[in-house]
Amino acid sequence: MLWRLPVGLRPLVPSNCHSYSTVATPTPLRILFCGSDDFSIASLRALSRWKRDEPKRVKSIDVVHRPGKRTGRGLKIIKEVPIKRVALEELQLNTHEIDTFTGWTPPNPFDIIIAVSFGLLVPPRLLNAAKFGGVNVHPSLLPDLSGPAPIHHTLLKHRTKTGVTVQTLHPKYFDRGRVLAQTPSPGIDVPERTTVSALTTILGDQGAEMLVNVLGNADGWSMSEDAGWYQGTSGPVEHAGKIDKTHTYVDFATATAGDILIRHHVLGDLWCVPPQISGGERIILNEIDSLDVADATDCKPGLFIPAGSNTVAIRTVDGKVLHVKSCTLPGGKKGGGNARLVRLLA
Known part of the structure; x- marks a missing residue:
């Protein structure tokens, strides 16, 4: 599948911001990958395959993930984030477990930060230290369904179309980076009666392919604090907030x-x-x-x-x-x- 850069990209970039450029000789990337779940695992596996198949394009991949959460009766069981096992056992990558970026500095130099379903805002301190800034893969057609739970809300809101967006990491806000690539409008069909798991697999595979295509066709990006912008859309624009107990509560006075x-x-x-x-x-x-x-x-x-x-x-x-x-x-x-x-x- 071919992905497109959004029409009118350059006119929408503020005059005081850096634009994206392609150079003749790619630099082998030292990647700092921040992830957590199955959607992010798809991108990590794709990057690992890219490193194996084209070692001149990727020098190293370090994985950052959050600590496991205590669960069960008495909170005695620690449920690790899924990406930890994949990174360590399957892909044999270096991992770093953190619950905040405050006071943390990566032990190894890196060129680019890739954050996918991570849940923490990557601070300007780290983005500025990255030669090429940061990139995010988001499972929706931004600006629609920005937020931490786009796949769940795609189904809860009865969306019939969806897709993936690759954007730069904004230094201040989630999902306000510059769009680098996006599933062509009007998006792909949401299968009838599909589940969160099934849709995660579909969008995870597409996002992984799109991410490698974007990285393979450009050698670097520079960010500015006001670099964020949204692509125009004729469809709905809603926020995909975190799923919590209020979403599973049945209020008999209002629930159809x-x-x-x-x-x-x-x-x-x-x-x-x-x-x-x-x-x-x-x-x-x-x-x-x-x-x-x-x-x-x-x-x-x-x-x-x-x-x-x-x-x-x-x-x-x-x-x-x-x-x-x-x-x-x-x-x-x-x-x-x-x-x-x-x-x-x-």
């Missing part, structure tokens, strides 16, 4: 059936606080699907037991009914709460 089902498909387990149950304890909704119930029109939105059944159901604010196939109650076994919930709601 379609909203609940798409969030369950994209995010997995949802949760609610049924007013019928004292104590305000959370109920985890593990499995949900559609249910055809004819006698629910008089029910208020929320959890209920259809007449003549032992089924837990949800009547939504738009008058539809969903089936709670399994749920988890506080202190109970995961997915084993339906029988108890039937008794509580009866």
Whole structure:
């Protein structure tokens, strides 16, 4: 697939900013790669293959990742970021674990910083130390869905088109760098009923290819504090904020059936606080699907037991009914709460 630089690039670059240039003799790059998840792993693997196949283009790759997070009961289990294992065991690269750039200096010289799904803003101190500044791969058609969770929001917002943007790293703001390449408009189709994992794979592969193409066709970039700009677009422009517990909360007063089902498909387990149950304890909704119930029109939105059944159901604010196939109650076994919930709601 051929990627294009956005039309009108040079006229949009401020007069006091450096423009991009191609030189005849490429410099072997010493890369500082900052990443975390499967989307960033695709780019790291592509760079590693490029280093293997064209050693005159890439001299070295060092990987920066954040520390693992404590999880599980008692926070005794440390969940490492996925890129750590890939970098160390599969690609055998040098790694550096940091949770802040404050006070940290890379132990080895580097020419360019590549940050993909990293979550920390690379400070001007490091960008200025890099001969060619920094580059980012972002899984959306910027300026739409800037932010930390573009793939999730692509699905949550029912986007039918998506793509990848390669941009420079801005010294002050996330996703405000100069666009170097982008999936041609109107983007690629979002497969029907696709998952976050599947879409991550599609966009990760495209972003990896685009990144290597960009690096292979230019030898370096210079940044300025006011170098950021957005490509014009005729489509929607929204922010893709961090996914948190508010996205998985079901408010029966506002949530439609379609909203609940798409969030369950994209995010997995949802949760609610049924007013019928004292104590305000959370109920985890593990499995949900559609249910055809004819006698629910008089029910208020929320959890209920259809007449003549032992089924837990949800009547939504738009008058539809969903089936709670399994749920988890506080202190109970995961997915084993339906029988108890039937008794509580009866």
